[in-house]
Amino acid sequence: MEDVRIGDISAPGRLAEPEEAISLEELALAARNHGLPLEALRYDLTPAGLHYVLVHYDIPATDADTWQLTVRGLVETPLTLDMPTLRSYPARTQRVTMECAGNGRARLAPRPVSQPWLVEAVGTAEWTGVPLRTLLAEAGVAAGAVEAVFTGADHGVERGVEQDYQRSLPLPVATGEAPEVLVAYEMNGRPLPPQHGHPLRLVVPGWYGMAHVKWLRDIALTDTPFTGFQQEVAYRYRQSSDDPGEPVTRIAPRALMIPPGFPDFMSRTRVVRPGRVRLEGRAWSGHALVTGVEVSTDDGRTWNKTELAPPDGHDWAWRHWRASWTATPGLHELSVRAHDAEGHAQPLDQPWNRGGFANNLVQRVSVLCLAEPDGSG
């Protein structure tokens, strides 16, 4: 018997060296998981297959016909719920913009080595399910409960720790009204696709994706805060490896632009013709309503207000913005930035942390304005 151990294949987190490019391991994650192609910002609701996906381990093989959700721990009446029972509760549908906490990581210097998102780990869907507080009210919250711990069916190893994916929410968040947390079984009016948690997932409007536990199979109320890997080791804002850090929770504001014109295949640089170019996109914040979006067409030297779509009652979903730009021949750098009603704004310098979380540095879009289709300027 060889002397093997899990540390042989599962290394601690690390930062890339200053000149170190993307590794094949990071590329393998980028090939499995995927972002929103930015032109898909045109859809109010992101169609299936264009919404970002991050799966820590494997997409588990699940069966809605036999699926059971248990609600236990510090409750008065433990529950075991199958899908027909869950569907028999009054349903709620919420439009939610979801974003991976690691969005922007691959743009950081130094770069934390993990899923290498650039800016595209986002999507908006309508999620239908039972409010979590309905289920907790039915079970009855017992005295002393402080957190709800959610367990998914996905199993793997991370930084040497074998685990089921687990995250918790403080009880006031789990039972809150704004946002109202959902135990969701439909995405855009259809059963959840496998990669989005089929048949059941948590949806926590306004929070980064790590909170929306997929393939949800168990909810346990506890009298102490949860200290599992995804809560206490991963998903914290740390400046160094011995910094306990603060937990990652709500989504920082971000605006993205639909890249105008058409792209070069390899560089993704855009090409437009001289004249008026419509600029548009979406902006969101998990803290409060987005109240302003500004664009710059001169590499961040000057900024101009854009026109925001009026509030539509979907408080946890992105907001459409638009502006007009008169393009002149030459190479241009476009950027866009959002701020919200609580005063959070996108930074012009990278907000670095060791896990590479919430890097909402403004997006940059390179655009070549060409006078003629044949390529002469």
Next chain:
Amino acid sequence: MEDVRIGDISAPGRLAEPEEAISLEELALAARNHGLPLEALRYDLTPAGLHYVLVHYDIPATDADTWQLTVRGLVETPLTLDMPTLRSYPARTQRVTMECAGNGRARLAPRPVSQPWLVEAVGTAEWTGVPLRTLLAEAGVAAGAVEAVFTGADHGVERGVEQDYQRSLPLPVATGEAPEVLVAYEMNGRPLPPQHGHPLRLVVPGWYGMAHVKWLRDIALTDTPFTGFQQEVAYRYRQSSDDPGEPVTRIAPRALMIPPGFPDFMSRTRVVRPGRVRLEGRAWSGHALVTGVEVSTDDGRTWNKTELAPPDGHDWAWRHWRASWTATPGLHELSVRAHDAEGHAQPLDQPWNRGGFANNLVQRVSVLCLAEPDGSG
């Protein structure tokens, strides 16, 4: 007016330097496009969002209500067909395994710099539409026609050339019976998703993905072979940049394994427990039926036959295979290889070409067999 030209943002194809790792440009393509997470080999039909996607430029904004397909050139009666008319023809449904011609590119040394696929650019769907030969018979093929040229609505720049995406098929292929080429409007029983060509695409069973023109808007019969970029510049097997090369057409055989056990998040190395482990996956070839799949559990030193599912009439779709392996503690390298009825087989050494096409080198899966969950060997 600045002196700008398209070559400023669109460079010629190149090979990576020997030590050059994945660039941010390659990463941006990997974040947009995506492969099949290998555990999704478990599904006979790949669910929406898990099938591989490669989009050369942007996903165009299309509208099925106003979409028109023109059939013109060397035909007796030019046609302009809207979606209701296309749906009024007798429909055909075909199960087809589709693979990107660039699958395996990022494993090559030297690595052609382009979409950096590892092994996962594949998927299987049921495509429903009108046989192309039905439409060509209706239009009437005029004397002298030798090729059909297909134009999609996606527009961009590639290697300095501004273009709509266009590809051709020789007329005997376009009007052939095996495979029967489809003008498809449904994928797995639903309208095509935007990223798969909504509302209309070509499906050429057995051919690599570049032939299956998406967002299909025009078919033109010509009396000379098509010499457009995607036919004569890209998608050719070349050994050097001045080698005219041979065209990329049918899919070379490949077998893939569902990685057994569970993964480490970052390295994707698998973990299993000692004892019997079921190995299974899919195998396909665009030339002929897959007639054999072999696995190796000792890093390619010995190979064993696997059990193939009986032929099910879906001649253009992947075939399921399975085997059993008794895992013992230690680190193991698993591989799998397919061969087909015409004698094509997967190579054990990389089949290099300058575009990085059809690299069907055998897959390798690293598996750590651990005696105990706590990590001691």
